[in-house]
Amino acid sequence: MKIHPDVTLNEEEVTVFKRRIIAFTGSDLKVVLRVNNIKHLVLSSIPTSGLVLSTLREAADEDYQITVLEDCCTDSDEETHRVLMKNFSSTSRGSNGGRMD
Numbered sequence: 862m863k864i865h866p867d868v869t870l871n872e873e874e875v876t877v878f879k880r881r882i883i884a885f886t887g888s889d890l891k892v893v894l895r896v897n898n899i900k901h902l903v904l905s906s907i908p909t910s911g912l913v914l915s916t917l918r919e920a921a922d923e924d925y926q927i928t929v930l931e932d933c934c935t936d937s938d939e940e941t942h943r944v945l946m947k948n949f950s951s952t953s954r955g956s957n958g959g960r961m962d
Contacts, residue, residue, distance in 0.1 A: 884916040891923070901926040905933030909942045917949065 870876065875897075880887035894902075902925045906912040913934050920927050929949055936942035 882912055882915050883919050884912075885919050885923075894925075901928070903928045903930060905930040907935050909934045909936040909945050910938070914945060 864870075875893050877884075877888050877890045877893055879890075885891055893899075902920050904913055904917060904920075904927060906916075913929060917927055917929065927949075929946070931946050934942065934946070936945070
């Protein structure tokens with residue numbers, strides 16, 4: 862896997878490789894989050910109806926706070942994307958330029 866040169870990682874940052882549709886499945890993401898006491902996840906990906914929805918559902922089931930960056934998600938079906946973003950009721954919605962608390 863290649864990471865664009867404009868994206869640099871600190872030595873302290875952890876890289877988790879996602880191998881399945883749900884970010885938690887087949888990776889050590891749960892362990893990394895637990896060890897680092899991370900309780901708030903920020904999600905962005907494509908398609909909204911696949912990767913975002915699947916990961917959001919498992920993260921919600923694990924009691925994480927969730928922010929979906931609407932400006933950083935899309936779907937081949939615009940109506941599906943719109944409805945999902947409207948109905949992610951257990952999440953907060955942000956934008957890629959907005960402030961998240």
